[in-house]
């Protein structure tokens with residue numbers, strides 16, 4: 001394992017190089033916040049991983065789960081609509097979230113994909129299971145033919161079966177085709193947020209309640 005071969009001093013130096021003033025107090029503060037945030041995510045990730053272990057799948061017409069061989073085509077479809085930075089996230093999801101990374105096919109061709117992550121929320125009422133659409137895209141050649149709707153309908157059926165209380169997503173306010181698709185699926189805008197869909201971009205947080 002790469003991490004195990006690293007010397008502790010290397011880790012320390014890469015985090016906080018105070019000598020020589022190469023890292024400013026603001027940067028240190030930002031890093032501490034980032035560490036704190038990732039620490040906060042640990043229990044959520046652990047519960048998410050447990051839920052995924054217990055995940056029940058249903059038979060879906062023309063929809064399969066991702067495998068490594070599909071990734072080049074999925075990246076190509078992804079690149080038609082999004083920047084390359086989010087490709088790394090997709091690659092990670094294809095391993096970690098395989099059970100909720102759906103691929104829709106037209107005969108033997110990949111027409112599009114949709115991937116979710118789980119967002120369990122613990123409150124005094126108990127555990128509320130939510131999911132978030134991380135990314136969805138349909139190959140340009142197959143757009144406007146019902147593939148996006150079909151992919152959402154089928155994957156949301158599986159979300160219901162697995163006790164997901166609601167599905168969330170972020171969409172750029174200027175992405176009319178996607179917003180129309182989500183509205184058609186009965187998603188509702190909860191609020192408008194800045195800086196989530198890109199720098200100085202506005203997006204909607206939308207939700208579909210399932211219970």
Ligand SMILES: CC(C)(COP(=O)(O)OP(=O)(O)OC[C@H]1O[C@@H](n2cnc3c(N)ncnc32)[C@H](O)[C@@H]1OP(=O)(O)O)[C@@H](O)C(=O)NCCC(=O)NCCS
Pocket residue numbers: 081136137138139142143144145146147148149150170171172175176177178180181182184
């Ligand atoms: C958004 C996207 C996934 C829609 O997929 P699609 O397969 O083309 O959509 P569908 O054919 O299933 O259309 C379903 C409904 O969505 C709406 N819709 C789809 N494309 C639309 C468009 N260009 N203009 C307006 N409404 C549109 C319509 O209401 C449509 O229903 P209708 O055909 O009965 O009118 C697709 O356009 C895409 O991949 N876009 C680029 C990636 C992206 O923006 N992803 C969303 C990120 S949040």
